[in-house]
Amino acid sequence: MTTPPLRRSELATPATSERMARKAAASDADLVFLDLEDAVAPALREEARGKAVRALNEYDWGTTVRAVRINGIHTKWAYGDIVEVVEGARENLDTLIVPKATDARDVWWVDVLLRQIEENLGLRKRIRLEVLIEDVAGVAHAEEIATASDRLDAVIFGAGDLSVSQGARVDTNFRPREPYPGDFWYYARMQVLTAARIAGIAAIDAPFPDFGDPEGYAADARGAASLGFHGKWAIHPSQIALANDVFRPTEDEVARARRNIEAYRAAEAEGLGATSVDGQLVDAAHVKLAEQVLAQHTAATR
Incomplete structure (x- = not known):
């Protein structure tokens, strides 16, 4: 059985914030991704590419995996995100994170474009991929997505956009507003986890927006770890140590x-x-x- 890469904690950082990016580079997160998507206002998304490249090229990242989350491939920014970031950062970029994947074709599109850029630049290493499953179609096609490319290191369960896609009645922490008998996201989590296991890659659990509730984050992480997830998103540096601890055997x-x-x-x-x-x-x-x-x-x- 393939051992997935170490992905206990994946820290989200807006690409537009140089201060946050510098702090993230020095963190203990297994992976840090500079976000060009939801954390960036639409008017600033093209400008954010250059800031992401400078952070990748200029900061000391140690052993942290250096990643960028691009915009969804159905948006006007995706192509430019991939081309500008890969051409600008080259070997200083380890991974691209693809949001809102709905089927294998979405992963294939990014894979083909990356291969062409790598060949054109003569890059010495292949850029890896991680994919967010955060749409009802993505949940339904999770296995196809997870096995679509040998570049894939992980699939990530995203409860936020899935809430919208599903029409779920949840609060800002993606929990049901009304009493619910059991784990509200159990089915979607198991779809993502099962797909990851089939592909031999890591399964990463959803973010926990309430970063002022460390006990809640740890409990959420323990539940995901019990199912077999390998790690969890962190939207705040304070959540890194919690994830690293939960997803490490005692x-x-x-x-x-x-x-x-x-x-x-x-x-x-x-x-x-x-x-x-x-x-x-x-x-x-x-x-x-x-x-x-x-x-x-x-x-x-x-």
């Missing part, structure tokens, strides 16, 4: 994983297909889960 989980593997290997050497640890069954499925925990631990501690 010391107890790591110790348990190691004990399970050791016990199973010992039993296997004696010709047994299962054993027990602390009074609980350990078989091949438990070993796979343990190996996954250790892989996540290794990635998070590099």
Whole structure:
């Protein structure tokens, strides 16, 4: 099974704010994306491209993945976003984030354009992609989207625009206004997660707009982590540490994983297909889960 890239925290930063971009570059986020879309007023979106390029070229980003969210491919800005940012930043750009993907064709369009630009510039590395699924059509076609290009590193669940597309009655934190029996976004989350697992890429959970509620953010992140998500958006630097902590295996989980593997290997050497640890069954499925925990631990501690 492919181990997805480390994406515990993805920090959103308006490309128009040099102060925020500089601060983001020095953060502990696994990925920072400079936003050319929703965080930028339409009148400033073309100007924002140049600011994004300067930030990518001039700041020290350390090991943080450097990304830019372009405008949707059905807008008048998308083509210019890709061309200007890629030609301007070149090897200093790692990833493009494509919003509002509705089917595989949307990803294909960006992939083809990127390939042509890379060949024309003679770039030494391929630019990666992440895709936002935030529309009812995108949810319905999640698997097609996730498997549309070998450039893809992650699919991201976006509850905000999906609320509009779905016609949902939610508050500003994308939670139902009326009592709802269960997780309001469970179906959409599972569609995105399942698609990511099929493609062998990361699944990233939606933003949590109420950055003044760290407990709420952590609880939301724990729910997503329990399902199998690899990380979560952060719309404020204060949310980075919360995401990094939630999506990192605990010391107890790591110790348990190691004990399970050791016990199973010992039993296997004696010709047994299962054993027990602390009074609980350990078989091949438990070993796979343990190996996954250790892989996540290794990635998070590099």
